Amino acid sequence: MAVTQQEIENRLWDAADELRVALPEAQYSSVVFPLMFWKYLSDTWEHDHQEFLDENDLDDLSPEEAHEIEYRDYQSFEIPFIHPGTVQxxxxxxxxxxxxxxQPGLGQRVRxxxxxxxxxxxxxxxRLFGSMTWTSEEVLPGEVLAAVMQTMDRTPKMHEGNMSHDVLxxxxxxxxxxxxxxxxxRAGQFFTPREVVELIVEVLEPKGFESVYDPTCGSGGMLIASANLLKARGGRGxxxxxxxxxxxxxxxGVARMNLFMHNLTQFKVEVGDTLxxxxxxxxxxxxxxxxVIVANPPYSLRWKPWANDPRAIGGVAPPQFADWAFVQHMIASMDPxxxxxxxxxPKGVLFRSSGQEGSIRQRVLDDxxxxxxxxxxANLFYNxxxxxxxxxxxxxxxxxxxRMNGVLFIDASNRFAKAKNRNxxxxxxxxxxxxxxxxxxCADGTTVDPDGEGGLAAQFVPMTExxxxxxDLNISLYVKRAMAEQADLPTLIEAYNLARAERQRTEQHMLAILADAGVEGFDE
Structure with a gap:
């Protein structure tokens, strides 16, 4: 019977919930993801191993021959022995x-x-599984780790013969x-809301066989979304x-596991400070x-500015704001x-002039x-x-x-739905x-909605302006005025006539009251 998405999700969350007696929820991921990926690898290896046994007569093969055939034709990775040559x-x-x-020492064996x-x-x-500090008895007691593993083991077998990579x-x-x-x-350190990721990826439209780079990749969501969009449009992610x-x-490590679970193997995730x-x-x-380069870097990060770096076009970002330094790195990383x-x-990058930010912004625009x-x-993000x-x-x-020699401004700031913790x-x-x-x-800088439904307020602004x-790139400098210039003239005339008629009625009422009171001199 096929495994449903909800079934596997519920059982995995039950396993994570076993950690509540020992760890804050912010630390669940460091335990659950390595265990989940280990189970996925093990289930996959054992499934492929059984297929190897079913299709080969081991009596006709030496151990060396059997190993060579299995890892050449059946397995894509190895799960070795621990403590070889001992009773353990x-x-x-x-x-x-x-x-x-x-048995005692479960954490040590897992590690x-x-x-x-x-x-x-x-x-x-x-380095896939990270630091694995949670395998220490002092961090996570053995009985809690055992409870998590036993609960997670109730999850259906995580191999491709039992569930698709889409489900995984x-x-x-x-x-x-x-x-x-x-x-x-803390979530902001590794997770960008998926709808924001989808928006960026749809704007950039990765194509088949292209390279996609995220210099602050977190859990790898933007890389995965790029492949998913290509697949959804009939391509091969x-x-x-x-x-x-x-x-x-x-x-x-979370990012690497995430990519593997999505059946994406053509990747490299490196560790280090990108700047x-x-x-x-x-x-x-x-x-x-x-x-294609996509990123959601840490906002207004304090950093040690470059002393001499070719990426620093237009100047060097100030120590209290690394935002434009990330932009400079991304610009340097674009294929010519x-x-x-x-x-x-953050929107502050559009108009802040502290340090060299104004100079960098000018250089980027001049180029x-x-x-x-x-x-x-506002309030789209967790952090x-x-x-x-x-x-x-x-x-x-x-x-x-x-679109040369200008910038397209789009105001989507009022387009959201309210959820429990955020928009x-x-x-x-x-x-x-x-x-x-x-x-x-269009020639006047306005945009044409192909659906004819108005859409969002947008304006193309020439570089001279x-x-x-x-x-200054403050959106309100350009889009609000553009909206006023695009206002429908018949609607404005109708609104004026209604206001004028209302004013006339009010004046007539006032004059009547004054006349009844014997006050004169307010004739029209």
């Missing part, structure tokens, strides 16, 4: 360790198993969101080459370049022929790299309630002709925003 020898699989769950899998598969799983990936995403909903501001860098090792130590480079030492980038940032500014509603925006960049000279973008909000971005620009405003 056992395979580093979920089921083998589960058999020892009542040894996960480390053995990383070591046996360095190209695939190096969906379950992983469900847990990410569930943990984020319950963990407050697995043809994308996915790259991510993440400063927090445990979070990088200080970018890990993807060309042979000459300059940063590598990609077709078709590179485009989308980044979520005609900024294509669009999309204003988002801040401030209003944010999406900045869309294009490699030099790659804008369409009608959310609905499917209609996303569709309308993407439509406004792709709309044709932006320069006259001191390179």
């Amino acid at each position: 020898e056992r395979r580093a699989s979920w089921s083998c360790i589960l058999d020892t769950i009542t 040894a198993s996960l480390q053995a899998i990383e070591t046996a598969n360095p190209d695939k799983f190096s 990936g969906g379950a992983y995403e469900y847990l990410l969101k569930r943990f984020s909903d319950g963990s407050g501001t 697995y043809t994308l080459s996915l790259y991510g860098q993440e400063a927090v090792p445990d979070t990088a 200080k130590d970018p890990r993807f480079k060309k042979p000459d030492g300059s940063v590598a370049q990609f077709d 022929k078709k590179g485009r980038a989308g980044v979520v940032l 005609d790299l900024l294509e669009a500014v999309i204003g988002l509603p 801040t309630t401030i209003p944010t925006c999406i900045l869309v960049f294009r490699a030099p000279g790659t804008k369409t002709e009608e 959310v973008l609905t499917n209609t909000d996303i569709t309308d925003t993407v439509t406004a971005y792709h709309a044709k620009v 932006i320069a006259a405003n001191g390179y």
Whole structure:
């Protein structure tokens, strides 16, 4: 019988809920994701191993021959033995360790198993499981770890013969969101709301066989969304080459597991500070370049400014605000022929002039790299309630002709639905925003909604006008005025006539009262 999405999600959450007696909800992910991925690997390995046994006569094969055939034709990774050659020898699989769950030292055996899998598969799983501090008895008592594993073991077998990668990936995403909903501001370190991710990816439109890079990848959601969008449009998501860098090792592990659970294997996720130590480079030492770059970096991060870095076009961002430094890194990372980038940032980047931000903004605009500014509603994110925006960049000279030497401003700040803990973008909000971005620009800078339904307020503003405003990108400087200029004249005339008639009635009433009181001199 097919496994339903809700069934696996409910059982995985039951396993996570066992942690409530030992850990705050903000720390659930560091335990549940490694265990879930370990079970997925083990179930997959055992399923493929059984297929190997069913299809081969081991009596005709030496152990060496059997191993070669199994790992050549059936297995895509290895689950080795731990403590080989001792009485404690056992395979580093979920089921083998589960058999020892009542014995002391469960956390040590789990840690040894996960480390053995990383070591046996360095190209695939190096540093995959993170720091694994939760395997210590002092952090997570053995009886609690046992309860989590026993509950998770009630989840149906997690191999492709039993459930699709869509179900597996969906379950992983469900847990990410569930943990984020319950963990407050910490969630912002690794989870961007999926509707915001979808909006950025739809704007940038990754194509088959392109490279996609997220310099602050968190749990890898933007990379996965890129592949999902391509698949939804009839393409092959697995043809994308996915790259991510993440400063927090445990979070990088979450991203790697997330990608694997979505059956995406053409990826590299590196650990490190992107501004200080970018890990993807060309042979000459300059940063590598990609077709699509997506990011939701930490907002207004304090950082140590560059002393001498070729990425610093227009100046160096001030130490209290790293926002434009992330933008500079993304610009440097755009492929010169078709590179485009989308980044979520606080709206302060549009107009702040502290330090070098104004100079950087001017240089980016003078070089005609900024294509669009999309204003988002407040309170969309888990780690801040401030209003944010999406900045869309294009490699030099790659804008369409009608969008050269100017910027498209879109105001979506009032498009949201209220949810329990935050505001959310609905499917209609996303569709309308993407439509406004792709709309044709008229000679007067207004945009044409192809559906003829008005859509969002948007205005294309020439660079000369932006320069006259001191390179201020505040959306209200351009979109509100544009809205006033686009107001429907018949509607304005009707409103005026109604107001005039109401004024006349009020005057007549006032004059009548004054006349009854004997007050004169107020004739029309």
